[in-house]
Amino acid sequence: MATVSAKVYEHHKKSDGTYNVKICVYHKGERRFLDTNHYVVQKQLTKTKKIKDTFILDKLNEQLKEYRKAISDLDAMLENFTAESLRDYLKDRDEDVEFIQFCKEHINSLKTDGRTGTAKNHSAICNSLVDYFKRQKVSIKEINSNMLLSYERFLKSDRIMTRLNQFGKPVVTTEKGLSDSGLHNHMRDLRTLFNEARRKYNNEDLGIYRIKHYPFQRYKVGSPPITKKRNNEIDDVLKLRDCPTVPNSRAELAKELYMLSFYLCGINAVDLYYLSLQNIRNGRIDYNRKKTKDLRKDNAFISIRIIQEARPLLEKYVEKLKCRYKSPNYLNYALSKGMAHLRNLTGIKNLTLYWARHTFANTARNRCRLNKDDVSLALNHVDEGNRVTDIYIEKDWKIVDDVQKKVMRILRKIESKKDKPKKSKKKKKINKQAA
Known part of the structure; x- marks a missing residue:
């Protein structure tokens, strides 16, 4: 059975000659102490350091009575407590949480x-x-x-x-x-x-x-409202890519990271920020998605093939972003300013780096007609409905490569149509028949 008692110890004597009265919590052969608001001097104590001041004793007895009732109310659960956890329980049970x-x-x-x-x-x-x-x-x-x-x-x-x-x-x-x-x-x-x-x-x-x-x-947060789709048309992607920008400007940064994200299956800005040369091997980028790596058993790992269009941009930005910006927040700020400039230059109303991820996904699903499972894998999402099945199936990064290849095929196809010179229509000669 746990006990509580008021104690005064010689070694607790302060420089002003006072002693702080402690509550001793004894449980399972161990003692832990609680501070009180009560201070006494030598004349309020006996030679053996027992409190003899009746006013202090009455106050302490009230406090001890409350602690004993709290211990009694724990009943069988008291066995789950150590002396330390019981001390903390008695100290904090009625304390408000700020x-x-x-x-x-x-x-x-x-x-x-x-x-x-x-x-x-x-x-x-x-x-x-x-x-x-x-x-x-x-x-x-x-x-x-x-x-x-x-x-x-x-x-x-x-x-x-x-x-x-x-x-x-x-x-x-x-x-x-x-x-x-x-x-x-x-x-x-x-x-x-x-x-x-x-x-x-x-x-x-x-x-x-x-x-x-x-x-x-009582107050229900509810389901999230249906948000407007955040994707650009492929024509806008090409318009953005070919938009002239000032070298080393925020607009150039925003344009090139948007395209890099699109080329690499919608990689996020924070992941581009933390990419290092160690993530690049055998013509692929292997990384753990920062947003969800601590929430998933697979640490949100993904492997993406480096396509031809992405190579010069990777050489330009890998391990350079961390030197240029103190943290991902500073990078996001620069991207925000750069995107605002690009919206003015291109006339594209809705444009952020995250739209590159949505555009890649929408192109894969709606233009390439790929199934949602493959698109989800390319985006490094978790399929909540197939968690058990995923235990048995090893991830095949060739599926991601196929999604990436087909999306890029659409981009290149539209690009080639734009670059192809239009054939001039020959005027047909109209033979007038003699009346």
Whole structure:
């Protein structure tokens, strides 16, 4: 049986002559200690360091009574605790969870794990909560279903935001309200953060529930809305490729990385950023997709054939992007600016690097009539419906090569038609018959 008692130890004496009263938690032959808010001096103690001050004793007895009741309520689950975990349970069981602080700690752990994209998304959630509550501290109890409905209206409306720039100076901007798709993603990420908090502070095995409510049972995030297809026509791909740009400009960077992504089955910007010469062997690029490599058992590995059009671009950018840009975020910023310039130069309204991935996929499926499984393999996606089957089937990269070959055949075919000179139509002579 676990016990708790108030203790004062000589070696805990502070420089001002006071002692902090400790709560000793004894369980399974081990002792752990809890600090209290009570301090005593020598005259409040006996020679054997027993507390004799009745006021302090009454306060301590109330606290000990609460701890003993908490231990008793654990009943059979007490056997699952060590002295240390029991100490932590008694210390934290009634302590409120500060949600903003948790979010910041979780975001830092994501950055440490290299999940910078997810960390950036979750930082947006954290910042918007501070904007909504207008304070830096928010209890997790305040994240409830009624709050979520009000928060949703807040996110849909235009709002003024203050953020710190890279020099630590505040910058005020006006943010437009989120679209239906943006709102869904935002609330989905908030739900993820809430679930992570429950995972950290609740322990079903030990019967510990510091976060007892779950607002997303009443407030439903729902399914994502159907998004507009984000693909360009093949004519636009050629128009973009042949668009004249200033050497070493952001527009040139955006144009050439778009084409490189299209040539390499829709490779993402972050993966191009981290590509090294070690990824290139035997005429292929072997890499693990950064976005999902930590979420899949196969580490999101894919092997893509290097086609002729991709070679000069790879030589130009592999291992150069990391020297040119401090992080993928800086590369994405440059691409954003470059794409904006390209939209003005080409007249193509919708153009981002991610559209190259969608364009490749749409061309493979709708122009080449390839089945979705093969297109999915080329995009390095996981087929959720065939997870068990995938255990038995080894990946054949020749399928990816075939998808790539047929998409490029379409591009080259349209290119050859454009380059082919048009035959002039000969005027037909009309023989006039004599009346």
